[in-house]
Amino acid sequence: MTMPASGTVSPVALNVFSALLEARTGQQIASYRSWRIDVALKPLLRERGLDTLDQLVTLLLDGQDVRVGDQIVNALVNQETSFFRDAPVFDLVLEAVAGAEAAGRRPRIWCAGCSTGQEPLSLAMLFAERAEGGRPMPEIIATDVSEAAVARARAGRYNQFEIQRGLPIRRMMRWFDSEGGDWVARPELTRLVTVRRHNLVADHPPGGAFDVILCRNVLLYLSPTTKAAVFARFAAAMRPGGTLVLGAGETVIGQTDAFAPSRRLRGLYERTGDRPAPSHAAAA
Amino acid sequence: MKTCLVVDDSKVIRKVARHILETLDFTVSEACDGREALDACLASPPDVILLDWNMPVMSGMDFLRALREAPIPTRPKVVFCTTENGMAYIRAAIEAGADEYVMKPFDRDTLESKLQIVGMA
Numbered sequence: 001m002t003m004p005a006s007g008t009v010s011p012v013a014l015n016v017f018s019a020l021l022e023a024r025t026g027q028q029i030a031s032y033r034s035w036r037i038d039v040a041l042k043p044l045l046r047e048r049g050l051d052t053l054d055q056l057v058t059l060l061l062d063g064q065d066v067r068v069g070d071q072i073v074n075a076l077v078n079q080e081t082s083f084f085r086d087a088p089v090f091d092l093v094l095e096a097v098a099g100a101e102a103a104g105r106r107p108r109i110w111c112a113g114c115s116t117g118q119e120p121l122s123l124a125m126l127f128a129e130r131a132e133g134g135r136p137m138p139e140i141i142a143t144d145v146s147e148a149a150v151a152r153a154r155a156g157r158y159n160q161f162e163i164q165r166g167l168p169i170r171r172m173m174r175w176f177d178s179e180g181g182d183w184v185a186r187p188e189l190t191r192l193v194t195v196r197r198h199n200l201v202a203d204h205p206p207g208g209a210f211d212v213i214l215c216r217n218v219l220l221y222l223s224p225t226t227k228a229a230v231f232a233r234f235a236a237a238m239r240p241g242g243t244l245v246l247g248a249g250e251t252v253i254g255q256t257d258a259f260a261p262s263r264r265l266r267g268l269y270e271r272t273g274d275r276p277a278p279s280h281a282a283a284a
Numbered sequence: 285m286k287t288c289l290v291v292d293d294s295k296v297i298r299k300v301a302r303h304i305l306e307t308l309d310f311t312v313s314e315a316c317d318g319r320e321a322l323d324a325c326l327a328s329p330p331d332v333i334l335l336d337w338n339m340p341v342m343s344g345m346d347f348l349r350a351l352r353e354a355p356i357p358t359r360p361k362v363v364f365c366t367t368e369n370g371m372a373y374i375r376a377a378i379e380a381g382a383d384e385y386v387m388k389p390f391d392r393d394t395l396e397s398k399l400q401i402v403g404m405a
């Protein structure tokens with residue numbers, strides 16, 4: 001008898017769940033991460049009164065309850081986030097909108113793959129505090145493929161562990177109320193962010209041209225072709241001179257020609273089409 | 285290496301905090317009430333203080349007020365770490381000169397995050 005490749009996940013279940021996740025989100029479950037599957041799906045098994053992942057596969061393929069697929073995707077997709085994650089990046093975002101402000105335009109920011117909302121709310125706090133000095137408040141659109149994440153981002157409700165991750169206490173006092181052991185963002189904060197469901201690999205970008213797109217810690221497990229397609233969409237959704245912000249360990253280098261490292265904002269990327277073509281005369 | 289003074293009357297909490305802080309490369313010392321902590325700070329002020337609220341002899345708040353008046357050459361960062369999780373307590377602590385506030389129960393990520401916020405990790 002051969003053992004299943006990974007813990008309690010049978011090869012069939014692994015194939016079905018991987019295919020579902022990739023079809024819905026573009027995310028690939030690298031085989032070395034497959035051990036996570038049974039841990040991640042345990043709460044769903046319990047909720048559905050099932051004993052094994054194979055039973056869950058049967059329920060999914062049976063197709064009677066369309067919510068099963070959503071629930072599996074939601075459980076498998078990595079939603080880790082925190083307030084002001086990689087804090088110095090936020091100051092760079094302030095600089096990245098300077099051009100729009102100088103031109104007298106209200107900057108537009110798209111937070112793609114916003115998970116449970118800590119990233120867009122961090123931006124909203126930062127800009128709102130600065131807006132008191134008379135600067136314009138940007139339009140912030142936050143999207144995620146997970147329905148559950150979108151609902152949580154809209155509610156702006158966090159437990160005690162989530163609220164303490166990355167959020168300075170003075171900002172918590174200023175922007176959140178305590179409610180039954182949780183902390184809930186005040187309406188004057190949540191109304192600064194528009195949250196929508198959006199799938200980066202399938203849907204058209206939200207309308208209008210963006211000055212900054214943040215897509216941090218989202219594209220890591222996409223195939224190279226899917227990633228390139230997403231970068232191309234980002235480029236099309238941007239204003240000339242627009243800025244792309246990726247996660248700390250991510251890069252566009254070797255993945256797309258649509259963006260290149262910014263000369264001005266270290267660690268950020270610029271849409272390439274806006275740069276003057278390299279002068280061959282100067283190079284010769 | 286940075287120094288942290290853990291002030292808590294619970295031996296278990298001191299042990300847990302010490303363990304986490306040592307993995308974050310702090311040199312840790314301990315005090316079990318505000319009075320002991322104040323003596324320790326007058327002798328040699330640490331970089332940061334993790335401070336419980338309710339303790340015998342001298343409470344965290346009384347300690348904090350005394351610390352901010354004390355003739356010591358540096359201004360140690362003070363991170364309250366307490367089960368008093370209401371907004372009124374938090375506000376009182378910040379007004380008395382605390383730099384950050386950790387609501388118990390805490391874990392490693394919370395502590396690390398708060399220490400980063402005060403520029404210590």
Ligand SMILES: C[S@@+](CC[C@H](N)C(=O)[O-])C[C@H]1O[C@@H](n2cnc3c(N)ncnc32)[C@H](O)[C@@H]1O
Nearest residue numbers: 025078079080081113115145146199200216217
């Ligand atoms: C690890 S979280 C990162 C959250 C935040 N950007 C940050 O850096 O803290 C990744 C998020 O991307 C979302 N995501 C994954 N694939 C996606 C897709 N195809 N379209 C939109 N969002 C996606 C997940 O649902 C998850 O909430």
